[in-house]
Amino acid sequence: MTERYARLKIFPFADFSKLKEKKVTVVGVGGLGATCAEIMTRCGVGRLTIFDFDKLEEANLNRLIYRTHQVGMFKVDALREYLLAANSDVELLTYPNDVTDGKGYDALLKEARESDLVLGCVDSFHVRIFLNSLCVRLKVPLIDGGASLDGINGSVHSIIPGKTPCYRCNKPALKDDSTTDLKKAGDGACHFTSLPTTMGIIASLQCQEALKYLLGFGNVAPYILYYGLEGKMQRYNWKRDPKCPVCGGVK
Ligand SMILES: [Zn+2]
Numbered sequence: 001m002t003e004r005y006a007r008l009k010i011f012p013f014a015d016f017s018k019l020k021e022k023k024v025t026v027v028g029v030g031g032l033g034a035t036c037a038e039i040m041t042r043c044g045v046g047r048l049t050i051f052d053f054d055k056l057e058e059a060n061l062n063r064l065i066y067r068t069h070q071v072g073m074f075k076v077d078a079l080r081e082y083l084l085a086a087n088s089d090v091e092l093l094t095y096p097n098d099v100t101d102g103k104g105y106d107a108l109l110k111e112a113r114e115s116d117l118v119l120g121c122v123d124s125f126h127v128r129i130f131l132n133s134l135c136v137r138l139k140v141p142l143i144d145g146g147a148s149l150d151g152i153n154g155s156v157h158s159i160i161p162g163k164t165p166c167y168r169c170n171k172p173a174l175k176d177d178s179t180t181d182l183k184k185a186g187d188g189a190c191h192f193t194s195l196p197t198t199m200g201i202i203a204s205l206q207c208q209e210a211l212k213y214l215l216g217f218g219n220v221a222p223y224i225l226y227y228g229l230e231g232k233m234q235r236y237n238w239k240r241d242p243k244c245p246v247c248g249g250v251k
Contacts, residue, residue, distance in 0.1 A: 004087065005044055014215035016043065020089070022214050023047040025115040027099055027108070027131060029075045030054070031063035031199035032145045032206070033121030038065060039207040040119075041083045041090050048083070049093040049111045050076050051104065063196045100130055112140050117210055120144035121203070123192075132159060132167035136247045141213055145206040151193035152228035154202035156221070158209045159247075164222040165238045166247040198228055 008016035024045050026033045029052040037050055052075045056066055060075075070078035076094035083092055093111065097104025112118055112134065120131045120142050128144060135142035139161045147154040159166045205224055212218040223236040242248055 004089075008043065014211070014217040016215065018215055019044050019211075020046045022117070023049070023115045024117050024119060024210065024214075025049040025051070025108070025111050026119045026121060027051045027127075028121040028123065029079050030060065030121065030123060031194050031196070032147070032203045033119065034063070034065040034075070034079055035200055035203035036119045036121055036145075036207055036210075037079060037083060038086060039204065040210070041087045041092075043207075043211065044087065045090060047091040047093065049095070049115065050079060051095045051097060051099050051108060051111075052076050053096055053098045053104065063194060063199050100127060108134070109138075112138055115140055116214055117141045117143065119206055119210060121206070129167065133246050135159060136161045136166050136250055139250070143206045143210050143213075145202045147194065147198050147202055149192045151195045151198055154198050154205075154226045154228070156202060156205045156209060156224045156226075158213070158220050158222055160213065160220065161247060162250045164220070165240045166244060168246040169241040169244045170223075170238050195228075198226075201226060201228075 005016060022045055024040050026037050029037055029050050037048060040048055054075050056070050056073050056075050056078050058071050060066055061068060065082060066078055074096040076096050080092060080094050083090065095104060095107050097107060099105060099108040118135055118140055120128060122128055131142055142159040144157045144159065144167065145154065157167060158164055209220050212220050221235045222238050225234050240247065
């Protein structure tokens with residue numbers, strides 16, 4: 001008889017039993033976030049908090065995790081069923097709220113402060129910029145993932161406040177309150193293509209970097225780009241901008 005973490009216990013680079021002391025918040029549980037939540041749950045994270053105000057639509061079903069009978073449910077409620085069935089050891093908190101406003105914002109502020117790490121899994125540019133500023137201000141690491149609008153490329157940005165570049169360091173033209181073309185086109189699942197393959201790859205990369213940070217093994221990559229057409233992945237060791245308006249003064 002083996003127990004559920006037996007294969008993690010023999011991983012030679014880190015002590016996975018320490019993960020049960022860690023708290024992780026996932027913002028957005030679409031194609032990226034649902035997969036990130038599953039990975040963290042199966043690895044045995046202590047507490048997982050998930051945020052998403054969307055309800056599941058039929059057009060979301062080409063990606064992973066969600067099931068047909070769950071269409072119409074809040075994604076966080078649908079995911080709760082799935083995650084607790086996968087591993088009921090995990091303390092799971094769910095918020096069907098918009099993190100940029102009102103109750104959702106207050107909840108995120110509280111949960112992010114208590115978290116060891118935030119996984120940013122949003123499909124909206126302005127929320128990504130918002131999370132970057134919030135996590136830098138709270139000094140909570142943010143591992144942000146995203147896929148290109150054509151569905152085939154993706155990126156993972158690991159923002160460890162005071163250590164690695166934030167999202168703004170390398171994109172000085174951005175404004176924190178900017179509404180982008182993406183925003184104007186409308187946020188959400190149905191406006192852009194989305195492949196379960198790219199989403200699975202990027203979510204897995206986010207979790208790999210998250211586990212490296214949480215368990216203290218390997219070397220966290222500040223920025224990874226995945227090029228699907230070429231089957232290529234590249235790490236960029238960007239430097240912090242000392243004059244960055246978001247993280248410039250953070251030590
Ligand atoms: Zn910065």
